[in-house]
Amino acid sequence: MKRLAGFYILAAVLIATGLIFPDSYYVTVVGVTICTNAVLAVSLNLLMGYAGQISLGHAAFFGLGAYASAVLTTKYGINPWLAMLAGVGISGTLAFILARPILKLKGHYLAMATLGMGIIIHIFFVQADWITGGPDGLSGIPEITIAGLAINNDIRWYWVFGGLMLFTTWISLNIVDSRPGRALAAVHGSEVAAQMTGVDTASVKAQIFVVSAVIASVAGSLFAHQQAFVSPESFSFFFSIELVTMVVLGGLASTFGAIFGAVLLSILPEFLLVFEDFEVLIYGAILMIIMIFLPEGLFVSGSRIVTGWLKKREMSTQ
Amino acid sequence: MYKSVRMIMAFAAALLLCSTYTASAGDTLKIGSFLAVTGPASFLGDPELKTLQMYIDDINSKGGIDGTKIDFIHYDTKAKAKDAKNFVNRLIKKDRVDVIIGGSTSGNTIAVMDLVEKAHVPLISLAGSVKIIEPVKKWIFKTPHTDRMAAAKIFEDIKARGFNKVALITGNGGFDKSGRAQCLALAPKYGLVIVADEKYGNSDTDMTTQITKIRSTDAEVIVNFGFGKAPAIVTKNIRQLGVKLPLYQSHGVASKKFIELAGEAAEGVRLPAAGLIVADKLPDTDPQKRVLLAYKNAYEAKYGPVSTFGGHAYDALFITVNAVRSAGSTDRAKIRDEIEKTKGFVGTGGIFNMSPSDHLGLGLDSFHMVEIKNGDWVLVN
Amino acid sequence: MTDQLFQFLISGITVGSVYALVGLGFTIIYNASDVVNFAQGEFVMIGAMSAIFLYRAGVPYPFALAAAVLITMAVGMLLEKLAIEPAKNASVVTTIIITIGASIFLRGAALLIWGKDIYGLPPFTKDVPISIGNATLLPQNLYVMGGTALAVLAVRYFFDKTITGKAILACSCNRKAASLVGINVNRMLLIAYGISALLGAIAGILVTPITYTSYDSGVMLGLKGFCAAILGGMGSSMGAVAGGLLLGVIESLGAGIISSGYKDAIAFVVILAVLFIRPSGLLGSADAERV
Incomplete structure (x- = not known):
């Protein structure tokens, strides 16, 4: 029960905001962005935080899912759910094939390889215009129905993405606490040590790579239907970097940290709008300042400071 | 675990704070724009935004459109489709604008077309692609010549x-x-x-x-x-x-x-x-010449060298203003109908004659073939 | 066909020279402080932009170039002092995000100071194409190649022969030991960032007469420089130079022989293939696993 306390609270907040403000722009538009980013950040955190494998190409799997859905539904009239499944198949297979050679690499070399993979896929989205529509993208992606209910307005999309975010969070929390999860933590700590104790680190890492790619792909498929439009720059390496930033900003190896980072980086631009030309400058400064003063991330360092402060107070009152 | 609880509560509180409702004003025309003012297409969005701001200020200082003041709301998309989509959502749902002008790039425009069609808001795009107006979409217009x-x-x-x-x-x-x-x-x-x-x-x-x-x-x-x-x-x-x-x-x-x-x-x-870059070289009989020179002089007096891209914004703004004037209201549907009826409007891009089957209304003759000679533009005959 | 190949090579080496200088800048900072500085591309932009604006303000061309290099070095040192030094104990990913933040910040500052326009610099000497067989190049191409060669040699000399250079290398081997033998580690880091910024500025100044620049043109160059450093083997300065030149040539040959639309993809496929075969890059040493 205690293990999932944070999860229940997250669910309660999500549902309450949706019920109380069903018309608010911040719920229906920003909220959906937040949930999408949170799903991606949590899945990336599985790989980065727990398996300790940096990836600068996560947006590519998000994009593969989105394009699989967009192309199959608009050009071939395939059922959206089958298209999503196809996307999962493509992303999962690609991740599976690439996992072994890529995850063999260490540190910056791994960063480079994932970055390269992401950029190659992005170039394909841009250049293969006969199928992807090129830089102008594909529009007219149909809406989906869930159990006979057409997802055709913003608040319904909020529920869909909110649901996906809760589901992803739940999976992440369970993986972390499972046997492979502990093996993962071992991998992050020290790979050689983990191998000594009989954990097949290579296969655990590969499995996590596939899981995180599949989650990103599902999010991508839904994103394509929600936007009714896809174009390559939504999946560029800049977005991959933004996702990494969310994970690190919130706090590596913390599921709620990743969510927190996603929330922050999705809301921040909305607030910085008023600064107009200064927006870029301030955004960069905020990133630097947070990371310099809270190197373990806002959520992790922040909650540590809060608990430390509370403990001190408890001690002094006793 | 209660530490994460705290953080989440704080987030919820933040969400509550930002949901404060923005009321829509009564007797003003709300024009929203989403342009690529920074980023790779800033050379489009920057002059477009400056043009809109300059003329809207001018119109308001002269008492508005027959008394209706213009309330102008702008967002910078940095030419990103996702941002374009979010901002247009914001313009429609949060700012509740009557007319939208933008985006600067075709990608940005195409990204929001379905959304705008569903929301029934007239939109005048400043982007080039022919895909924006073919096939014709009820609520979507554009002013630049097509590719x-x-x-x-x-x-x-x-x-x-x-x-x-x-x-x-x-x-x-x-x-x-x-x-x-x-x-x-x-x-x-x-x-x-x-x-x-x-x-x-x-x-x-x-x-x-x-x-x-x-x-x-x-x-x-x-x-x-x-x-x-x-x-x-x-x-x-x-x-x-x-x-x-x-x-x-x-x-x-x-x-x-x-x-x-x-x-x-x-x-x-x-x-x-378009005629703008060769405005002073056009024959005096050209009906566009007066409009072009007026825009060029006004813009250059305030911001420096003019570009045709800002001209597209000029055209979009005045097509809107004329439509509001003849509609006699800020009703979205009425404005849309009047935009579609635009006839003989002399803009910087040419003379616009829109119709239900043509949401641009420019002919090939609105383009001039120019050649660069001695660092300047020369008309090719 | 051979004429064409020769032209492709000229183009590849010119572009590759810039990648090499940026990659070398990555390597120097990485060696001195274990930080992968994603703001490296911004140095190129700042060097070029300050030169342009000083020149336009009427400063004589050579002085404008020199001052631009100094300005960029100052920015590099400030970056170290204000952002890297305070975060000394941060993990590798954290410092990566700090430098990404710095690159966004610098871009934002450039946007405010210099605006969004695209600018060029005049070529160092008159732009008369030089023909070699059927291939042509501009004098500026030669300045880019020659300038890069000189800068690389100077960097080698500095690290191989001078006390300061050796001291910086000592910091990279073992920071604690270095400070125990009396090396001022912080100062060495400052110098390393200064040199790295210097290389970036030189790259920017050399190449802007050919390629133009704007406040956001550092991003792509930074990315390519990172590729160069990795391809050559992170930490190996000659590796970065080789990696940069190779990358430029692969792009150019890929565009010329296979497909210009997919040339960047081709380059990345080659990089991936190299990494799969040699996981530490071309000249990188396979380092021991930490247990």
Whole structure:
């Protein structure tokens, strides 16, 4: 029960905001962005935080899912759910094939390889215009129905993405606490040590790579239907970097940290709008300042400071 | 675990705070815009925004449109489709605007078309692609010439000079790619053969490799679709390699900046452009001349060199203003109907005659073929 | 065909020279402080932009260039002092995000100071194409190649022969030991960032007469420089130079022979293939696993 306390609270907040403000722009538009980013950040955190494998190409799997859905539904009239499944198949297979050679690499070399993979896929989205529509993208992606209910307005999309975010969070929390999860933590700590104790680190890492790619792909498929439009720059390496930033900003190896980072980086631009030309400058400064003063991330360092402060107070009152 | 609880509660509180409802005003016309003011297409969005701001201030200081003041709300998309979508959502749902002007790029416009159609808000796009108005969408209009018109104008001129074999070189942006597609589609109609189809990345710094390949074909002219610094590099690289073939650029480089960047290499380059850049060279009988000079002088007095892109915003704004005036209300549907009835409006892009089947309303004659001579534009007859 | 190949090589080496200088800058900072500085591309932009604006303000060309280099060095040192030094104990990913933040910040500052326009610099000497057979190049191409060669040699000399250079290398081997033998580690880091910024500025100044620049043109160059450093083997300075030149040539040959639309993809496929075969890059040493 205690293990999932944070999860229940997250669910309660999500549902309450949706019920109380069903018309608010911040719920229906920003909220959906937040949930999408949170799903991606949590899945990336599985790989980065727990398996300790940096990836600068996560947006590519998000994009593969989105394009699989967009192309199959608009050009071939395939059922959206089958298209999503196809996307999962493509992303999962690609991740599976690439996992072994890529995850063999260490540190910056791994960063480079994932970055390269992401950029190659992005170039394909841009250049293969006969199928992807090129830089102008594909529009007219149909809406989906869930159990006979057409997802055709913003608040319904909020529920869909909110649901996906809760589901992803739940999976992440369970993986972390499972046997492979502990093996993962071992991998992050020290790979050689983990191998000594009989954990097949290579296969655990590969499995996590596939899981995180599949989650990103599902999010991508839904994103394509929600936007009714896809174009390559939504999946560029800049977005991959933004996702990494969310994970690190919130706090590596913390599921709620990743969510927190996603929330922050999705809301921040909305607030910085008023600064107009200064927006870029301030955004960069905020990133630097947070990371310099809270190197373990806002959520992790922040909650540590809060608990430390509370403990001190408890001690002094006793 | 309660530490995470705290953080989440704080987030919820933050959400509550930002949900404060913004009331929509009564007797004003709300115009929203989403333009690429920064980012790779800033040379489009920047003059567009300045133009809108300048004329809206002017209209308001003169008492508005028959007493209706304009409330202007603007967002910068940085040319990102996702941002465009979010901001248009914000314009429709949070700001509740009556008319939308934008986006600067075709990608940004196409990204929001479904959304705008569903929300029933009239939108006037400032982007080039023919896809925006074909097939016609009820609520969507645009003011710039299409890429198909540019390709047609270029091919007309190539044909008139007696050439048949064309080498194409284009970038990887939306403008470039859609220009390339129009060229490939139109070439057979003009009896032209595309003998080379080279590409480059818009942030590339050297295109000599592609031009070397073009040099080895039997191309008689080179056509480059692109904007930003790449076309200037292409132009310089062509001259550097001693390639003497005539070079055509698109309307994407119709600004003095291109001449400044490409320098001597720009001599002899031809391109289709709206009347604005040759305003002072047009005959006095040209009905556009007065409008063009007035816009040019007003803009240059305030911000410096004018570009045709700002002119598209001028056209969109005044088509809107005229529509509001003849509708006599700020009702979205009525404004839309009046925009569609625009007839004989003399803008910077040409003389607009819209109809239910044509949401642009410009003919090929609104383009002028110009050549760069001695660092300036010259009309080609 | 051979003429064409020669032209492709000229183009590849010119572009590759810039990648090499940026990659070398990555390596120097990485060696001195274990930080992968994603703001490296911004140094190129700042060097070029300050030169342009000083020149336009009427400063004589050579002085404008020199001052631009100094300005960029100052920015590099400030970056170290204000952002890297305070975060000394941060993990590798954290410092990566700090430098990404710095690159966004610098871009934002450039946007405010210099605006969004694209600018060029005049070529160092008159732009008369030089023909070698059927291939042509501009004098500026030669300045780029020559300038890069000189800068690389100077960097080698500095690290191989001078006390300061050796001291910086000592910091990279073992920071604690270095400070125990009396090396001022902080000062060495400052110098390393200064040199790295210097290389970036030189790259920017050399290449802007050919390629133009704007406030956001550092991003792509930074990315390519990172590729160069990795391809050559992170930490190996000659590796970064080789990696940069190779990358430029692969792009150019890929565009010329296979497909210009997919040339960047081709380059990345080659990099991936190299990494799969040699996981520490071309000249990188396979380092021991930490247990």
